Amino acid sequence: MSTRPFPDLSTKAVRAGRSPDPSTGAILTPITQSTTYVQQAVGVHHGHTYSRASNPTVSALETCLGALEDAPPSVCFSSGLAAETALFLALLRAGDHIVVSDVVYGGTVRVLRELFADLGVQSTFVDAGDPANIRRAIRATTRLIFLESPGNPTLKLTDIAAVAAIAREADIPLAVDNTFLTPVLQRPLDLGATISLYSTTKYIEGHNATIGGAITTRDASLLERLRFVRKSVGSIQSPFEAWLTLQGLKTLPLRIRRHSDSALEIAEWLASHPAVTRVLYPGLRSHPQHDLAQRQHAENRHSGIVSFEVRGGVESGIAVMNSVKLCSLAENLGAAETLITHPASMTHSDVPREQRESIGLTDGLIRLSVGLESPADIIADLDQALALLTRAAPAAVATRSATSAKTLAHS
Numbered sequence: 166m167s168t169r170p171f172p173d174l175s176t177k178a179v180r181a182g183r184s185p186d187p188s189t190g191a192i193l194t195p196i197t198q199s200t201t202y203v204q205q206a207v208g209v210h211h212g213h214t215y216s217r218a219s220n221p222t223v224s225a226l227e228t229c230l231g232a233l234e235d236a237p238p239s240v241c242f243s244s245g246l247a248a249e250t251a252l253f254l255a256l257l258r259a260g261d262h263i264v265v266s267d268v269v270y271g272g273t274v275r276v277l278r279e280l281f282a283d284l285g286v287q288s289t290f291v292d293a294g295d296p297a298n299i300r301r302a303i304r305a306t307t308r309l310i311f312l313e314s315p316g317n318p319t320l321k322l323t324d325i326a327a328v329a330a331i332a333r334e335a336d337i338p339l340a341v342d343n344t345f346l347t348p349v350l351q352r353p354l355d356l357g358a359t360i361s362l363y364s365t366t367k368y369i370e371g372h373n374a375t376i377g378g379a380i381t382t383r384d385a386s387l388l389e390r391l392r393f394v395r396k397s398v399g400s401i402q403s404p405f406e407a408w409l410t411l412q413g414l415k416t417l418p419l420r421i422r423r424h425s426d427s428a429l430e431i432a433e434w435l436a437s438h439p440a441v442t443r444v445l446y447p448g449l450r451s452h453p454q455h456d457l458a459q460r461q462h463a464e465n466r467h468s469g470i471v472s473f474e475v476r477g478g479v480e481s482g483i484a485v486m487n488s489v490k491l492c493s494l495a496e497n498l499g500a501a502e503t504l505i506t507h508p509a510s511m512t513h514s515d516v517p518r519e520q521r522e523s524i525g526l527t528d529g530l531i532r533l534s535v536g537l538e539s540p541a542d543i544i545a546d547l548d549q550a551l552a553l554l555t556r557a558a559p560a561a562v563a564t565r566s567a568t569s570a571k572t573l574a575h576s
């Protein structure tokens with residue numbers, strides 16, 4: 166059981182990639198808000214030429230993110246989806262095939278099904294809960310395996326080491342979207358994956374202040390290829406986003422522990438509540454992959470996302486989301502504020518209904534991103550919202566569900 170933290174992680178989160186500014190001594194890496202860099206002579210410069218190719222503030226963030234996984238500097242992008250797009254452009258051509266775990270971020274499904282499919286890249290979404298399904302889905306044209314574990318929003322896990330062995334045997338790179346756990350709780354490269362991918366928008370920056378993405382790998386030629394794609398399509402992160410993310414990273418190990426501990430407490434409370442029919446959280450013994458979670462995640466911690474369903478199905482779920490006061494009804498996750506989300510109409514509305522149903526993403530599923538507020542206050546808020554459910558006059562619920570039916574129709 167992995168109960169111990171990865172060594173030096175807290176130190177790296179605060180220090181890696183940063184050094185006092187040589188001209189002023191400023192302890193914080195400055196925001197280099199400049200398009201261009203004056204060259205000493207033709208072909209002679211300090212390493213940066215134009216900020217679409219590289220930028221010193223972004224480079225500092227890349228060094229830190231790479232260090233967190235004992236890898237060379239990462240490559241940072243304008244968003245998590247820009248990182249995914251660059252990865253797909255770097256590795257896939259018309260006629261190629263990608264195997265993807267079926268429970269993934271909605272935008273991952275959208276970019277593959279609605280953009281890359283038209284460019285001749287085929288994707289197969291498989292139940293990666295059983296790694297043998299991955300092996301079966303591999304074709305002669307498969308050029309990438311892409312997993313998300315825990316998967317958004319049902320928190321299904323994939324045994325990364327088992328899939329890495331299959332990928333190695335087939336000589337296909339394995340990418341893991343590690344947005345939910347971050348290098349604090351899971352290190353895909355150490356489990357045998359080729360690529361760790363992040364939406365830094367979430368826990369990495371952690372304050373609902375930036376949109377960003379990153380890719381970490383120990384494969385030098387892939388890093389070079391990713392930088393080339395990023396320069397060619399123009400999807401580098403902005404210096405200000407990188408600067409904010411450098412600050413957010415310092416407290417990542419502290420935050421992720423607090424998010425996780427509060428999430429477990431809330432998941433246990435939800436599981437004992439009579440109005441709640443199903444709670445999905447890898448830290449609960451009732452989670453079908455609890456043993457894998459204990460083995461694969463560090464510190465016996467499992468991130469801050471809890472999904473659940475309430476008695477009464479969709480209408481009751483929507484009534485709860487409309488009745489919370491402290492929790493904010495919003496997309497996004499992994500930040501200081503507790504956010505409550507309706508995946509079917511919000512984050513996963515572009516995932517075809519059959520795929521949503523096949524993975525257990527029901528219209529009544531509620532996703533909670535547990536923030537840094539007092540867990541007692543979050544529980545009190547959920548408690549008053551769930552209490553309204555049992556007390557609400559049928560008419561009130563009906564009015565709310567009229568709006569919600571419209572929302573669902575839109576998706």
Ligand SMILES: *Cc1c(COP(=O)(O)O)cnc(C)c1O
Pocket residue numbers: 244245246247270272313317342344345363364365366367376377378
């Ligand atoms: C949010 C998210 C993404 C996309 O990241 P953006 O920064 O919003 O583009 C990808 N994967 C996961 C797991 C996410 O939660």
